[in-house]
Amino acid sequence: xxxxxxxxVVLEARGVSMQFAGLRACDDVTxxxxxGEVLGIVGESGSGKxxxxxxxxxxxxxxxxxxxxxxxxxxxxxxWAVDEATRVQITRTSIGLVHQNPRxxxxxxxxxxxxxxxxxxxxxxxxxxxxxxxAVDWMRRMELSLDHIDRFPADFSGGMQKRLQIxxxxxxxxxxxxxxxxxxxxxxxxxARLLDLLRHLVKELAMAVIVxxxxxxxxxxxxxxxxxxRAGQVVEAGLADQLLEDPQHQYTQMLVSAALRL
Amino acid sequence: MIPQSxxxxxxxxxxxxxxxxxxxxxxxxxxxxxxxxxxxxxxFASTEMPLPSGWGTGALQITASLIGRADRLKVIDQGADDxxxxxxxxxxxxxxxxxxxxxxxxxxxxxxxxxxxxxQPLRSDQILVLQVPQPEPLRRLTPxxxxxxRMHAYADYGRLYVLLYEDITRHREVATSYDYPVRVNGRYIxxxxxIPKFDNPKMNRSRGLALFGAGRERRVYAIPPLxxxxxxxFEDHPFSVxxxxxxxxxxxxxxxxxxxxxxxxxxxxxxxxxxxxxCTTRQHDRNARAE
Numbered sequence: 001x002x003x004x005x006x007x008x009v010v011l012e013a014r015g016v017s018m019q020f021a022g023l024r025a026c027d028d029v030t031x032x033x034x035x036g037e038v039l040g041i042v043g044e045s046g047s048g049k050x051x052x053x054x055x056x057x058x059x060x061x062x063x064x065x066x067x068x069x070x071x072x073x074x075x076x077x078x079x080w081a082v083d084e085a086t087r088v089q090i091t092r093t094s095i096g097l098v099h100q101n102p103r104x105x106x107x108x109x110x111x112x113x114x115x116x117x118x119x120x121x122x123x124x125x126x127x128x129x130x131x132x133x134x135a136v137d138w139m140r141r142m143e144l145s146l147d148h149i150d151r152f153p154a155d156f157s158g159g160m161q162k163r164l165q166i167x168x169x170x171x172x173x174x175x176x177x178x179x180x181x182x183x184x185x186x187x188x189x190x191x192a193r194l195l196d197l198l199r200h201l202v203k204e205l206a207m208a209v210i211v212x213x214x215x216x217x218x219x220x221x222x223x224x225x226x227x228x229x230r231a232g233q234v235v236e237a238g239l240a241d242q243l244l245e246d247p248q249h250q251y252t253q254m255l256v257s258a259a260l261r262l
Numbered sequence: 263m264i265p266q267s268x269x270x271x272x273x274x275x276x277x278x279x280x281x282x283x284x285x286x287x288x289x290x291x292x293x294x295x296x297x298x299x300x301x302x303x304x305x306f307a308s309t310e311m312p313l314p315s316g317w318g319t320g321a322l323q324i325t326a327s328l329i330g331r332a333d334r335l336k337v338i339d340q341g342a343d344d345x346x347x348x349x350x351x352x353x354x355x356x357x358x359x360x361x362x363x364x365x366x367x368x369x370x371x372x373x374x375x376x377x378x379x380x381x382q383p384l385r386s387d388q389i390l391v392l393q394v395p396q397p398e399p400l401r402r403l404t405p406x407x408x409x410x411x412r413m414h415a416y417a418d419y420g421r422l423y424v425l426l427y428e429d430i431t432r433h434r435e436v437a438t439s440y441d442y443p444v445r446v447n448g449r450y451i452x453x454x455x456x457i458p459k460f461d462n463p464k465m466n467r468s469r470g471l472a473l474f475g476a477g478r479e480r481r482v483y484a485i486p487p488l489x490x491x492x493x494x495x496f497e498d499h500p501f502s503v504x505x506x507x508x509x510x511x512x513x514x515x516x517x518x519x520x521x522x523x524x525x526x527x528x529x530x531x532x533x534x535x536x537x538x539x540x541c542t543t544r545q546h547d548r549n550a551r552a553e
Contacts, residue, residue: 084416085416088416088418089416107421107424110424110428111431113427113431114424114427114428114431117424117427118421118423118424120420121420121423121424121427122418122419122420126423126496126497127497127498128496128498129498131427132431150432
């Protein structure tokens with residue numbers, strides 16, 4: 001793979017560990033990602049994928065390790081070394097996190113349009129007409145019908161909720177998008193459309209994307225580079241095609257051979 | 263040592279203005295902190311008062327901790343001096359503080375109020391004490407106190423603007439007409455208590471000190487004199503107050519907040535000032551001029 005189109009390093013995590021009471025959910029994970037790159041994190045349920053994502057996204061403080069982020073103005077910040085106010089500010093503007101469960105990422109009793117533009121209002125946008133235009137624009141880009149802009153996400157299908165959540169995350173133009181199981185709970189045809197949409201977005205918007213999934217097909221379709229996690233540790237890392245065609249680690253071999261094929 | 267009771271106590275087991283001096287001091291400390299942090303909700307040790315919570319026990323405690331023998335107290339409920347709530351609070355302070363009371367806004371030094379701010383602008387020697395049932399403007403967004411505190415701490419008020427967005431989307435205007443949230447001194451967002459939004463502009467750079475007491479929720483907050491108070495709005499949907507289709511049928515005022523009265527089975531209606539003192543003063547002046 002050529003690195004010609006890749007930009008500078010956006011996020012660099014070193015030695016990230018997360019110790020819960022009797023469980024080491026993440027163990028000394030080190031990774032970095034550049035602008036325009038899509039990194040997939042795969043592994044079975046409970047392997048620490050989501051925990052890692054929450055540590056990178058500024059939601060869960062890791063027990064050890066650093067998460068460095070390069071902001072738009074070129075400054076480097078250690079997400080877990082800055083004070084909470086700065087961290088809130090950074091996560092609000094520079095990181096988009098798509099939750100596995102839409103209820104964690106959306107306000108269910110607020111209309112779709114309100115959900116999309118809320119991050120902008122939190123950042124200080126105070127012009128209704130402009131906000132409305134932005135909401136319409138993102139509904140369109142997410143292939144959501146404009147008839148739904150004033151409806152509540154609770155009435156949306158799973159796929160629509162996912163797309164709405166992605167729109168809400170992208171509206172501030174984050175440097176990095178973190179997605180937890182973007183296709184989880186969706187049927188195959190809806191999955192395919194969402195993947196298509198995501199691939200377009202990644203190309204269009206210059207940002208780094210980390211996708212956590214247990215679905216190897218999704219990982220292969222979206223990501224150029226993969227990390228394989230097991231019991232909190234990264235057991236194998238490499239280019240997606242290479243890693244899936246010729247898995248080196250025993251666990252990866254098991255994972256690949258266990259994947260369903262039609 | 264803080265004295266347990268006022269030196270001129272009216273007998274054993276009783277202290278001037280109902281509360282003992284230590285309780286008054288603790289409330290005054292909370293008030294001082296509230297004045298230092300305009301719009302910030304300061305917790306205080308709200309005690310039982312001989313009034314159901316929700317009837318103004320917070321404001322009652324503030325008034326009790328402030329009132330002295332030289333004060334003149336005015337109490338209003340929905341603008342009226344003779345409403346049940348106002349009348350009982352007034353008679354309470356007559357009894358426990360031997361307070362001189364007045365219905366005149368101009369003569370009062372302390373004005374305890376529920377649901378209205380007097381039409382006549384306050385002077386710097388007057389204190390407005392407002393009764394607040396729900397001091398947390400973010401409560402309608404989330405029931406979790408920890409979360410609202412965090413939002414206040416980081417001035418994370420985006421979700422409050424979402425409510426305005428939703429109103430404009432649904433009704434083409436902001437439909438909230440009372441308890442309309444305000445930003446105090448460019449920082450904390452506070453509830454102005456359930457006054458009509460008509461009264462919000464009166465708080466901006468008012469000369470009088472405004473104190474807010476929530477007894478059940480155990481919070482006091484303040485808007486110090488001459489503090490900037492802005493009501494939340496969008497650039498292209500500026501904040502506006504209610505307008506009335508008529509003048510007051512008693513005093514002819516077109517600038518005051520009016521109550522609509524239905525006067526007959528045929529739907530006939532008329533409008534009168536909600537602030538009774540303002541209205542009677544105007545009528546009095548008009549009659550005096552006529553003579």
